[in-house]
Amino acid sequence: MTYPTPLEALLRHTKNHPDRPFLHQPVNRKLLITTWKQAETQARQVATGLVSLGLTKGDKVAILAKNSAEWFITDWAIMMAGMISVPIYATAGEKTIRYILEHSEAKAVFVGKLDDKAAASAVLTGELPVIAYPYDTVSAQHQWRDWIRDMEPMEHIYAPTLDETMSIVYTSGSTGNPKGVVLTYLNYASVSDTHARSFEASGEDRMVSYLPLAHITERGVVEGPGLYAGASFYFVESLDTFVDDLKVAQPTLFVSVPRLWTRFQTGVFEKMPAQKLSRLLKIPVLGKLVARKIRKGLGIDAARLYGSGSAPISPSILQWYRTIGIDICEGWGMSETTGLSCTNMPFDPELIGTIGRPxxxxxMKLSDQGEILIRGDAVFKQYYKNPEATEASFVDGWFRTGDKAQLLNNGAFKIIGRVKEEFKTGKGKYVAPVPIESALASNPDIEQICVMGSGRKQPVAVVVLAEHLMHSDKALLRPSLETTLHEVNAGLESHQKLDCLIVAQDSWTIENEFLTPTLKIRRAAVEDRYNRIAQAAEGQAVIWEDEVKLG
Known part of the structure; x- marks a missing residue:
């Protein structure tokens, strides 16, 4: 099948409605609006700027910045110049930034808003041309504002074919150095066009871009489909203004990740205890009013389509959101599949707990071992400069995803864990942690969970409590956690039953390196930190980390 390229989509919409508001960027609490024509013109100017640096077709250009209108425009400018984009997480550390720039052989880098400039400043010391977006960022030889003021728009832009490389997207590196996933225009165009149609998106839709654009979910589920549909985009000024910016945007399509959906729920419970809210929601008229007020408070009451991806989300979380009128379509995908590849959309409550259909x-199909295999226009063909990893990842033209699943009679896939995350207990039995973690997540007091137990007689669970409960009275929290542990164990086979539940003292974050930039738990880091604690905690049902006496 043939698809329009992103540049063809951009030019089509610019021609059809040049003056329609397109990109909405809050700066110092003022909304700066860029029309379609302005966005195209600026992309042409930036493309000219790249050529003025001596860069040529095929050169790699990195983007190290939080989401902004400039990020989108840069993406298209790099395409117009016939070059290849290399996104880098704004939260990446010095080692990761340096590795990606060197491995990709980037010839220039755009920098923008960063929560911590130290890592970027340590790496960007003058060897590479640096172009700074108009925000407080690292020092740079070139300024975005100057290019937009001085550069002539590129008249004859590059027209890529679908088989050419568009971007090298580096994985989050949860088990070592990140791998560079080579994505073609076919990969990106196929998901952008497919999802624009399946979302039934149009120029009337409003989308908020706030999940990291270095992650393929944001580019493949938000930026791409929104561009192809002609939707308008809104950005977030900062974490502190997030909800206010959502209320301004009034998104009609809203995608998040499990960690943030859990945080939204926790925020609701901070204002009203879960049990009291549950009682109110069951009262016929009052319940609808309360649900509407919660949706409005979250800033997503105008949405007609909600999604969750990047990591597994607990069915109990999805069921709770249904009670306030939010049906979340769970999706599944990978960098190697250009993002969303399987989803419960249109939403079907019977498919909660699955990732839906391809x-x-x-x-998609399952191997004899239950691993998801996938092929198609959206699936990449190679890792950058890593033929060994590429060869090991394919079997008869199918990409080996590493995810284990069940294929249900209704055609839906149910993830039961990662092939490499399964561990063998001291009894020689294999345990998949994801289903157990999903069951524990039914307790709203728990925000983060990691089940581990390689070589132990029984698995254990380490949990992080919701932020507002971190310093609460343990005696008040313990009964609820013990009940959850008992209920979960009652549904497990003997070799899966949890020996104990350990409550961690600190949250797991990107900064302390317990989470990847995509908010996935770095299991090896958690196990390394809590292994001795788990050994010393044996015989306890629920125990806090600071209660454990290490020998």
Missing amino acids: CDCVE
Whole structure:
């Protein structure tokens, strides 16, 4: 099947409605609006700027910045110049930034808003040309404002074919150095066009871009489909203004990740205890009013489509959101599949707990070992400069995803864990942690969970409590956690039953390196930190980390 390229989509919409508001960027609490024509013109100017640096077709250009209108425009400018984009997480550390720039052989780098400039400043010391977005960022030889003021728009832009490389997207590196996933225009165009159609998106839709654009979910589920549909985009000024910016945007399509959906829920419970809210929601008229007020408070009451991806989300969380009128379509995908490849959309409550059915741009099946295999227009063909990893990742033309699943009779896939995350207990039995973690997440007091137990007689669970409960009275929290532990164990086979539940003292974050930039738990880091604690905690049902006496 043929698809329009992103540049063809951009030019089409610019021609059809040049003066329609397109990109909405809050700066110092003022909304700066860029029309479609302005966005295209600025992209042409930036493309000219790249050529003025001596860069040529095929050169790699990195983007190290939080989401902004400039990020989108840069993405298109790099395409217009015939170059290849290399996104880097704004939260990346010095080692990761240096590795990606060197491995990708980037010839220039755009920098923008960063929560911590130290890592970028340590790496960007003058060897590479640096172009700074108009925000407080690292020092740079070139300024975005100057290019937009001085550069002539590129008249004859590059027209890529679908088989050419568009971007090298580096994985989050949860088990070592990140791998560079080579994505073609076919990969990106297929998901953008497919999802724009399946979302039934149009120029009337409003989308908020706030999940990291270095992660393929944001580019493949938000930026791409929104561009192809002609939707308008809104950005977030800062974490502190997040909800206010949502209320301004009034998104009609809203995608988040499990950690943030859990945080939203926790925020609701901070204002009203879960049990009291549950009682109110069951009262016929009052319940609808309360639900509407919660949706409005979250800033997502105008949305007609909600999604969750990047990591597994607990069915109990999805069921709770249903009670306030939010049906979240769970999705599944990878950098190697250009993001969303399987989803419960249109939303079907019977498919809660599954990732739904494959999207039109891919085919999926299970191997004899239960691993998801996938192929299609959205699936990449190679890792950058890593033929060994590429060869090991394919079997007869199918990409080996590393995810284990069940294929249900209704055609939906149910993830039961990662192939490499399964561990063998001291009894020689294999345990998949994800289903157990999902069951524990039914307790709203728990925000983060990691089940571990390689070589132990029984698995254990380490949990992080919701932020507002971190310093609460343990005696008040313990009964609820013990009940959850008992209920979860009652549904497990003997070798899966949890020996104890350990409550961590600190949250797991990107900064302390317990989470990847995509908010996935770095299991090896958690196990390394809590292994001795778990050994000393044996015989306790629920125990706090600071209660454990290490020998």
